[in-house]
Amino acid sequence: MIELKNLSYRYGENHALKDINLTVNKGEKIVILGVNGSGKSTLLKVINGLIFPEKGEYLYKGRKITKKAFRDRDFAKSFRKEVVLLFQNPDNMLFNPTVYDEIAFGLRQLGIEDKDRIKIWAGRLKIDHLLDRSPFELSGGEKQKVCLASLLVLEPEVLLLDEPTANLDPASTDWLIEFLSELDKTIITTTHNLFIAGELGKRSVVLGENHKIIYDGDMEDFLSDRDLLKKANLIYKHFFAYYQKGEEYGR
Numbered sequence: 357m358i359e360l361k362n363l364s365y366r367y368g369e370n371h372a373l374k375d376i377n378l379t380v381n382k383g384e385k386i387v388i389l390g391v392n393g394s395g396k397s398t399l400l401k402v403i404n405g406l407i408f409p410e411k412g413e414y415l416y417k418g419r420k421i422t423k424k425a426f427r428d429r430d431f432a433k434s435f436r437k438e439v440v441l442l443f444q445n446p447d448n449m450l451f452n453p454t455v456y457d458e459i460a461f462g463l464r465q466l467g468i469e470d471k472d473r474i475k476i477w478a479g480r481l482k483i484d485h486l487l488d489r490s491p492f493e494l495s496g497g498e499k500q501k502v503c504l505a506s507l508l509v510l511e512p513e514v515l516l517l518d519e520p521t522a523n524l525d526p527a528s529t530d531w532l533i534e535f536l537s538e539l540d541k542t543i544i545t546t547t548h549n550l551f552i553a554g555e556l557g558k559r560s561v562v563l564g565e566n567h568k569i570i571y572d573g574d575m576e577d578f579l580s581d582r583d584l585l586k587k588a589n590l591i592y593k594h595f596f597a598y599y600q601k602g603e604e605y606g607r
């Protein structure tokens with residue numbers, strides 16, 4: 357469904373992604389790991405067709421995703437509905453006067469006005485009590501849920517989630533993990549949180565500080581490999597102690 361071939365991306369002189377080869381099949385749940393600045397957000401932006409590779413190519417359902425491809429209005433419309441990105445910072449996504457309008461916005465762009473659908477998704481994300489509020493006055497976690505509702509209401513095929521649990525408390529994090537595991541969609545999630553990474557997907561893709569993929573495979577194998585964690589610079593001094601304790605407590 358998603359194919360990245362020898363793909364590189366630079367901001368000016370600086371590489372953010374180098375020689376990325378990645379294939380994602382329909383229905384897969386993948387977790388992208390990597391230290392700050394390794395290129396996780398950039399990778400999601402490429403897959404979302406917001407920025408385009410400097411080298412290599414990106415194919416979505418066999419079609420090459422380039423700036424030119426988006427000049428085809430029908431393609432642009434269907435791609436924007438099918439592949440959606442939850443930004444790392446929810447403030448970058450919110451601009452409507454009310455939560456209701458925020459969720460309705462994407463649908464309106466597609467020419468759809470569907471109150472019931474908006475209410476259903478607000479209910480599923482447990483934000484129905486916020487529909488009349490201004491999105492700017494909400495807490496970080498509430499904002500993240502509003503952003504997620506505004507994407508899910510489009511009923512996309514591919515969900516790209518950039519640090520979706522960053523603003524969530526433990527109860528909301530638990531809820532989101534379960535919610536996502538029940539969603540029958542292709543989901544690519546980035547996270548810093550190794551303690552929940554394994555619950556967000558079975559396959560992990562790890563970006564190194566060199567902006568290349570240094571691991572692509574089973575999540576559990578990665579989390580139990582001290583050398584690989586060190587290579588990715590993702591090891592916490594207390595990670596193993598905590599991880600083992602977690603297992604003792606059945607986490």
Ligand SMILES: Nc1ncnc2c1ncn2[C@@H]1O[C@H](COP(=O)(O)OP(=O)(O)OP(=O)(O)O)[C@@H](O)[C@H]1O
Binds near residue numbers: 371394395398399
């Ligand atoms: N708009 C931009 N202009 C210039 N450089 C950028 C821009 N966005 C990101 N970068 C640089 O590209 C590299 C990758 O950034 P990116 O945001 O993709 O990393 P990340 O893995 O998502 O980091 P974090 O964990 O902090 O969210 C970093 O070196 C960053 O400084």
Ligand SMILES: [Mg+2]
Binds near residue numbers: 396397398444
């Ligand atoms: Mg990021």
